[in-house]
Amino acid sequence: MNKYRDKSWDFRTANTKQLTHCFHRYPAMMIPQVAGRLIDMFLSLYSNNCKVLDPFCGSGTVLVEAKRRGLESWGIDINPLARLIAKTKTTPIDSEKLKKFHGRFLKKLRDIFNDKYEFNKRVCIPKFFNIDFWFKPKVIESLSVIKHEILKIKYKDIQDFYKVVFSETVRDCSNVRNGEFKLFRIPEQKLKNYNPNVLLTFLEKAERNFKGIQDFYQELFSKNYLNIPVHILSEDTRVKTSIPDKTIDLIVTSPPYGDSKTTVAYGQFSRLSLQWLDFEEEVCRSIDKNSLGGKPSNNFDATQISKTLKSTLEKIAKKDKKRASDVLNFYNDMFLCIKELNRIMKPKSRICFVLGNRTVKGITIPTDEILTEMFEYFGFRHKETIIRDIP
Incomplete structure (x- = not known):
């Protein structure tokens, strides 16, 4: 695997709150400089007709950066607060x-x-x-x-x-x-x-x-980009979405690093706001349960696809079988997402995942390698993994 560190991706002194990126704190946000640079890396391949997707769009960083470049984009999130923030950040008002x-x-x-x-x-x-x-x-x-x-x-x-x-x-x-x-x-x-x-x-x-x-x-x-479309979908990437087959040229996203219960609790973060905004109580309380890895998944075993996942789970299971099972649920769900992304991507499309490799029971889970193996199962080729330090 081609993997290397590049400090130019750290953006230590960059202003990450320009334009509508200043809106609303949100967990585990991708900084706009990373999102923008990833889009720019592949823009020339598509003659400025690149269709961009963030399948875990959160508060909409990627969607803002796509719109700034005149690119039609799609964002998917199960969290209604995330969708509200993303919609507002990408909607210019006179x-x-x-x-x-x-x-x-x-x-x-x-x-x-x-x-x-x-x-x-x-x-x-x-x-x-x-x-x-x-x-x-x-x-x-x-x-x-x-x-x-x-x-x-x-x-x-x-x-x-x-x-x-x-x-x-x-x-x-x-x-x-x-x-x-x-x-x-x-x-x-x-x-x-x-x-x-x-x-x-x-x-x-x-x-x-x-x-x-x-x-x-x-x-x-000034760029005549006011009417560039942004589509924000209240859907779930684990199942078939409303995006037609072979629509998307470029995915830029930062997916969850693990289940909400043990990593970032997007639902807990959003609950009070959603309650004040009059969302149904069931919606307010079910986000974490409905997130990746939130429920057991018995229909599939992702260790059959990723040998790295299999060996990692074996190490965790020696210390805690329940935690190993929770981790497997998350990657089972992630595989379903990748299966759906494969359906909606055009031939010769590009995918950029911004990831963090978490630790469970003292064992580092190499998510970058696990997801690479899952994408390769569908015929994708790994280009490179760039390591950045978070300032």
Whole structure:
């Protein structure tokens, strides 16, 4: 296997928050410089008619970078919060239209809060399970008022823009420990003095995102790329998607590194935001269960395809058979994804996976080698593996 380290991929000093990449923190985000460079590596092969897919699109980094290059793109994710963020990051809103609305909207919010309003009984307070555990009473009240005003916005793209600001405000003003993606509560002794300013948090994020989307719109306008299509699908790459056979030229993606229970809990990260945005409770709580490796898969054994996976699982099983079984479930699901990607890729297409090799029971799982063997099963040829350090 051709594998080497290249420090030019580290992007240690790069600004990773330009344009709409500044929107909404999200777990395990690919930095835009990596996504953009991977697209640029193969762009010349397709005469600027390259169709790009991110089958685990998350918050939409790859889709933004594809649109910046005038390329039609598709993104797939089972997480509705990820799809909302990705949709908003890739949807340019007319600068003048948004500018006029933005000023009026933020002024209205300031006026409501500055009047030391008595709580409006007509404002709907969410009733989801444990809301009082995760939010202080004053925070619940303030979030409810902001949400009430957002839902009055009639233009959907603008409403979604502020929903994304609201979602991040929900996370930052909750009782979840700072910097956590999983739901760990602030310790009781610290919670007593914890009084987040909901309005200020929302306003700061709104101004940051406003500048990002203004810059995004101007760049696309200058290149005549405003109407380049972005298709964000609420589908599952493990099963047949709505993308027709042999549609895609280039895949750039960063898939999950393992099951949500033991690696990045995308569902836990998203749950409070989705509850505040009125998604069904079952949807809010089922994301991690429905993610790769979230359920046992008895119909297939990926060790028949990858000898590296087989030998790795044998080592893990000597220490913990249950953990070995969990790891196998994840790679069984990943194989199903690769099978679907094989269906929708054109001949002579290219696939770029950005991966991390995790450790289970002290044993490193060489995911790059395992997935290479799975792709080779379908006739793909491995070109190279580039190792980068995460700054």
